[in-house]
Each structure stands twice: as structure tokens, then as C-alpha cells.
Amino acid sequence: EAQVTQNPRYLITVTGKKLTVTCSQNMNHEYMSWYRQDPGLGLRQIYYSMNVEVTDKGDVPEGYKVSRKEKRNFPLILESPSPNQTSLYFCASSLYREETQYFGPGTRLLVL
């Protein structure tokens, strides 16, 4: 089944404790992206990747890191999480940037 998976689905952590949210797709897509969703703000792009080893900042990259060492994986790293990073995070992939994006189920993060 074609899908985008994210782990964990729910995470509660404390300020400053490094965490990684994994994202994997099995559709051989070149383009992958991370978004955060906050009430009243819609989806805002954090980082995106056009292909392996090619990543770039989105609209709200501060406090986040990403890597794309393999085509299928695109982890999101929070080196020192803060409460303002409490949000719902979505990973998405598409064959190319302008094509339909397929979204993962989301990761709900709470930073205390």
C-alpha cells in the first residue's frame, strides 16, 4: 500500500530534550516536506527536500533540522524543543514539488 508513515504519532517531552520525528514513504517520491499545523494558521512549511541530499528552508524553519540521506526517509529533528513548538506535524511527499502531495497521519507534539 502506498503510504507516508510518521513516528511517533504522539509525543510529550520537556524543554531542551532533543527529539526526532521519523517520516518514510514507499512511493519513490523525490519531493518531501514537513509542515506544522496550528489553529487559525493553517499549514506552514518547515523544510522541504527536492531529492537526496537536497534540502531547503520553508516558511518556519527556526528550531528545526532535517536530513535526506535516503530517498524514502526525511526525519525532522528538534535539537532543543521549546513550548512554542507544541503543534501537529505532518510529513508529505510527492513525485515532484508541483504534484499532488500525500500526507502522513500526523504527529502531535507537546513540549512542556
Add this chain to the structure above:
Amino acid sequence: AQSVTQLGSHVSVSEGALVLLRCNYSSSVPPYLFWYVQYPNQGLQLLLKYTSAATLVKGINGFEAEFKKSETSFHLTKPSAHMRDAAEYFCAVSDKKGNTPLVFGKGTRLSVIA
């Protein structure tokens, strides 16, 4: 820069009534336009997509949208609302050359009243 404006953060309709969700975009180049739907506690899924093949685009679950270049609009409609249509709907714009990332509107929550 591209942008999307969704008029109305919350729309409420009666079951069986017309659904109209408004989306206006700004783009300096020919756009690709999308409508995505998010059901409670789920990720987003594509409803329909405009890529210039036809101005009236039909999507899943009886939804359709019409691209109007003169009005820079891409409104989403459905003739008769069902309870299962209650969800959040997002309009998004990209450009055909792929030079800019997908930009989402802030979303419109649709409630359907029995």
C-alpha cells in the same frame, strides 16, 4: 510570491444544502491549484486539482471547483451536503514550473447540521 485566501474560517450548512467554500489566490505565473480535506484526527487528502486541462474540475465525494482566472478564484462546491462532509478544507497553490513550494490557505471548517 504566491498566496491563498480562504474566506470564512467556519462555514455551517444544513444537510442537503449547497456547499460553497471560497478560495482566492495570488500568483505571478500560471498556477496549479488544489483542494485538500482533513477529517478529524487524520492527515490531509487530495479532493481535486487544477492543472489547466479544464477550468471545471471534478473531485472525489461529489465535490467540484471552477478555476476563474479573471477573478483569481478557485471556489469549491458540492450540490448537496452530507454529514460525512464535515471536515476542514484547505485550498493550496503551486506554480507549474515547480519553482515555489505549495502554499496553503488557513483552512475552512465545514459543519453540517442535520
